[in-house]
Each structure stands twice: as C-alpha cells, then as structure tokens.
Amino acid sequence: MLKSSPSKGDIQESQWNTSSSRPIVAVLFQAIDAPIIHGVRKPRKPGGYQDSGADIAYTLRSKGIEVITPQPSPSTAQHEGWCFPDSEEGIYSAVAQGATHIWANTIVFSSHPLQTASCLDSYAPALRVVGQPPGLVEKFDDKMYLNDKLRQRGGFTLPQSWVVNEGDDLDNLLQLIPNYPVVGKPVRGRGSHGVQVCHTPSELKSHIESLFGESPVVLLEEFLSGEEATITVMPPSLDRAEYWSMHPVARFNHDQDIAPYNGTVTVTANSRVVTKEEMQDQAYEVVMRQCEEVASLIKATAAIRIDVRRFRHGSEFAIFDVNMKPNMTGPGRPGREDQASLTAMAAAGCGWDYPTLLQNILHGASTLETLRQYRVPL
Numbered sequence: 001m002l003k004s005s006p007s008k009g010d011i012q013e014s015q016w017n018t019s020s021s022r023p024i025v026a027v028l029f030q031a032i033d034a035p036i037i038h039g040v041r042k043p044r045k046p047g048g049y050q051d052s053g054a055d056i057a058y059t060l061r062s063k064g065i066e067v068i069t070p071q072p073s074p075s076t077a078q079h080e081g082w083c084f085p086d087s088e089e090g091i092y093s094a095v096a097q098g099a100t101h102i103w104a105n106t107i108v109f110s111s112h113p114l115q116t117a118s119c120l121d122s123y124a125p126a127l128r129v130v131g132q133p134p135g136l137v138e139k140f141d142d143k144m145y146l147n148d149k150l151r152q153r154g155g156f157t158l159p160q161s162w163v164v165n166e167g168d169d170l171d172n173l174l175q176l177i178p179n180y181p182v183v184g185k186p187v188r189g190r191g192s193h194g195v196q197v198c199h200t201p202s203e204l205k206s207h208i209e210s211l212f213g214e215s216p217v218v219l220l221e222e223f224l225s226g227e228e229a230t231i232t233v234m235p236p237s238l239d240r241a242e243y244w245s246m247h248p249v250a251r252f253n254h255d256q257d258i259a260p261y262n263g264t265v266t267v268t269a270n271s272r273v274v275t276k277e278e279m280q281d282q283a284y285e286v287v288m289r290q291c292e293e294v295a296s297l298i299k300a301t302a303a304i305r306i307d308v309r310r311f312r313h314g315s316e317f318a319i320f321d322v323n324m325k326p327n328m329t330g331p332g333r334p335g336r337e338d339q340a341s342l343t344a345m346a347a348a349g350c351g352w353d354y355p356t357l358l359q360n361i362l363h364g365a366s367t368l369e370t371l372r373q374y375r376v377p378l
Helices: 048-062 087-095 119-123 134-140 143-151 170-175 201-211 282-298 342-349 354-363 368-373
Strands: 025-031 101-104 128-130 162-166 180-185 196-198 217-222 228-234 250-251 271-275 303-308 319-323
Touching: 025 048, 025 087, 048 143, 048 354, 087 368, 119 162, 128 368, 134 143, 143 162, 143 217, 162 170, 170 201, 170 354, 180 201, 180 228, 196 201, 201 217, 228 282, 228 354, 250 342, 271 342, 282 303, 282 319, 342 354
Parallel strands: 025 101, 101 128
Antiparallel strands: 162 217, 180 196, 180 217, 228 250, 228 303, 250 271, 303 319
C-alpha cells in the first residue's frame, strides 16, 4: 500500500536555528527562452511561471521565512514583482542581495545561467537551489529519448509509440498504425500544449502537419482510454533515504479526452485525491513503484510529476508523461483559494498543506555545485 510520508508537521524552527543556516530565498521565473534543441524549442508558459512563483514567495514569507523580492513590497493581487528573472543578471542580483536559496521555478537547460554563469562560481558550493540539474532537464524533457531509455531498461509499463520526422512519408507511416484513436504531441511539450487525440488517419495527418510548424519531430502514442492519474515523486532527503511517491491524484472531466491546461480549468475542478478504498487496487502500488524507479534512474534532485493512465477500464496503468517541473501553484494569496496544483493536492493526501509542502521542498534543496556536476546516467 501507499508508503507513509515523512513528518507531517511544518518544518521546525530548530532545523534553521542559526543565522548561518536560516534560508534567505529568492524565486526565479522564466525570462529567457529555452534554446532550440535538435530542432525543437520548448514553448514558454505565458508569464513565465510568475503566478506560481508569487504563490511560493508569498507563502514562504507568510511562514516567517525571509524572501527577497525584486520589488520591496509586491502586491498580493499581482504576479509581478515577487520573482527574479532567470537571466544571469537576475540570478546574480538575488545572490548579491543575500539569497542563500534559489527556487528555480523555471525551465532550465544545459546552457542556462545556473549552469554556465561564471559570476556564480564562487557561490556554487554553498548556494542552495530548488530544482533539477540543467543537464537532466535538457536530456529527459525529450519524451522520445526518455521513453526509449525506459523501454530499453525494461520493467516499465508504457503505451505503444511511434516517432514521426518532418520529411517522412506520412501516408505510408499512418498505414502502419494498427488501431485508432492515437495521440499526437510534441517531443518537448508543456502541459497539454499541442496534445490531441486523433480518431482517423486523416485527422492524425492534419495534426502532425500542424505540429511540424513548431517542431521537426512529433511523438505518437496509442490512446489510453482508462482512468488517468498523476503521481508526484519526491527525492531522497535527510528524513527519507529513497525516492517516494505522494498520494495519487485522479483526473476527470477531460476535454476531448485530454486533461485541460490548468490555466484554462483549475485542477481543483477536474482532479481529486484517490481514496483509501481505491488504493486497494494493486495497480496503484505497481505504477507508484515504477514512478519511483523513473525518478531514481534519472537521479532527480527535486519533485517530478508523472502522468499515468489505464489502457482501459480496470487494466494496469501505463506511464505516458514525465514532467521535470511540476506546476507549484497553491492557495495563500488573496483570490487564489482554488489554485492548488496537482502536487499540492497530492501533498494534502499525505497530510501536508501547501506551506508545509513548500517548506519540505525547500529543506531538500541541493547545492548549485551538485547540480552543475550532474552527469546523465542513461
């Protein structure tokens, strides 16, 4: 059954009880575009995650943690002013103002300033960062690459898939697909952007051609028609030596068989924590262990969120999407009461409210030096 979570109370003051160890936090937002990697650029979220960044900064500050912001008194009603841009200048400004912890609420990659900026070199051994190694994200944000590696490794339940390259004979390729519907999506996507369930070869061909407008490579997967869920996996910490899964969150009220983007429909309107009775189904235990193994294989240093779905009603779950940067919106700021993210909902299933979740994540931050030294294990 579901593994027990670590201590469910807030992080105790004694854990940060000296002036040298008390965190001073600065949150980053995405101000720079991801580079083109193998012909594909990951699309930037409008606002660059400033909404969740403001939620994080406000909530940590409300719990008595010192948070540095680029504006001295940002408005609780606005996203802007709470987070520093993830440019070299923005990150250095936060560190120069005394930040000991950088919350990288952004998309990173191998050439990101967190990895390459020489002005951060002297800070790297002590500066703590919440986030994944840039090299990890660049490599494993490629859904095709990660899926291939998991298949080669074995022991993971995955949907059947195909890769289409610009210039391929689409008519011939579509004849090789045995059954419809089929899902077409970008190899480096964001949320439900560009994801569509196609019911006929002609519909799939049209969607592939539209995706070629932003990427020379498209990933196709068999459509999983059963129940969908999402599982957040946490990295090892001082409290727990292994990767562990939070409580699964079930998804429902799909839009044309795809879970809608949370900027359009709040996840509280189409998601719920899986009940203890439902957890009696062994399929949850099996896929949770698989999700933990994925996190362990790629050596994640922060939470990842893995989307899973049954092949059909009552069948086992298959892993169909691994998200290196889970959305971290949460309630706290006025007017944001319904803005829980999927990870925040999962944490609630473990007995953590949103502030406790953020404090536990912050407590597990890695040094910038550790992230820079990451080497791809697969």
